[in-house]
Amino acid sequence: xxSVTQPDxxxxxxxxxxxxxxxxxxxxxxxxxxxxxQSPGQGLQxxxxxxxGDTLVQGIKGFEAEFKRSQSSFNLRKPSxxxxxxxxxxxxxxxxxxxxxxxxTGTRLAVRP
Amino acid sequence: xxxxxxxPRHEVTEMGQEVTLRCKPISGHDYLFWYRQTMMRGLELLIxxxxxxxxxxxxxxxxxxxxxxxxxxxxxxxxxxxxxxxxAVYFCASSSTFSYNEQFFGPGTRLTVL
Numbered sequence: 258x259x260s261v262t263q264p265d266x267x268x269x270x271x272x273x274x275x276x277x278x279x280x281x282x283x284x285x286x287x288x289x290x291x292x293x294x295q296s297p298g299q300g301l302q303x304x305x306x307x308x309x310g311d312t313l314v315q316g317i318k319g320f321e322a323e324f325k326r327s328q329s330s331f332n333l334r335k336p337s338x339x340x341x342x343x344x345x346x347x348x349x350x351x352x353x354x355x356x357x358x359x360x361x362t363g364t365r366l367a368v369r370p
Numbered sequence: 371x372x373x374x375x376x377x378p379r380h381e382v383t384e385m386g387q388e389v390t391l392r393c394k395p396i397s398g399h400d401y402l403f404w405y406r407q408t409m410m411r412g413l414e415l416l417i418x419x420x421x422x423x424x425x426x427x428x429x430x431x432x433x434x435x436x437x438x439x440x441x442x443x444x445x446x447x448x449x450x451x452x453x454x455x456x457x458a459v460y461f462c463a464s465s466s467t468f469s470y471n472e473q474f475f476g477p478g479t480r481l482t483v484l
Contacts, residue, residue, distance in 0.1 A: 289471070291472065291473075293475075299477065299478075300374075300461055300475035300476055300477045300478050301461070301463075301473075301475040302475070303472060303473075303474070306472060347413065351471050356401060356418070356420060356425065356471055357403065357415055357418055357426065358415075358471070358473055360412075360413050362412050363412060363413070
């Protein structure tokens with residue numbers, strides 16, 4: 258069965274600093290991978306997705322993620338964080354568990370002024 | 371497109387009452403998902419439908435929960451009777467087979483059971 262691990266529950270960065278959120282997945286074949294963001298009191302919004310092809314994918318709000326098959330990882334990055342990026346971030350994988358997404362437990366990002 | 375629409379946005383009820391949450395998926399989507407989110411348990415998939423047919427309801431916590439999808443544009447999640455431990459945010463999401471099942475989420479219904 259597929260699974261997703263987000264090792265960091267909370268991360269705090271200073272505004273303007275770079276960001277990397279970790280995501281590791283377990284799946285036998287090439288998965289479809291997603292990053293979602295949830296701002297306080299809001300639903301989940303898709304940031305970016307990987308299906309195939311170029312392993313570096315660009316998303317909205319200046320985010321990018323890199324698929325590394327050898328490390329079973331799909332880490333999310335942003336070169337310069339803005340205060341408005343404070344939110345919870347979820348990694349998800351679509352693969353063998355029927356037609357549903359398997360979500361990680363989320364990483365809550367705080368941004369210091 | 372208006373996106374996934376959920377109603378009500380907030381619901382406060384008393385223990386023992388029936389609660390009905392509503393969802394309108396994005397037009398043309400053939401999958402619909404119901405999730406529950408709490409601080410303790412995170413995001414949980416309760417049930418999902420494909421072409422209006424329930425496919426997997428293994429996440430439904432107990433018989434007090436039921437979900438229906440009478441047509442492609444409407445679904446309900448019902449809790450009867452409600453209990454305080456059902457307090458959570460309930461999300462509906464929809465997706466399409468033709469877009470690799472990328473899920474679009476509604477804004478959620480915040481349920482408080484007193």
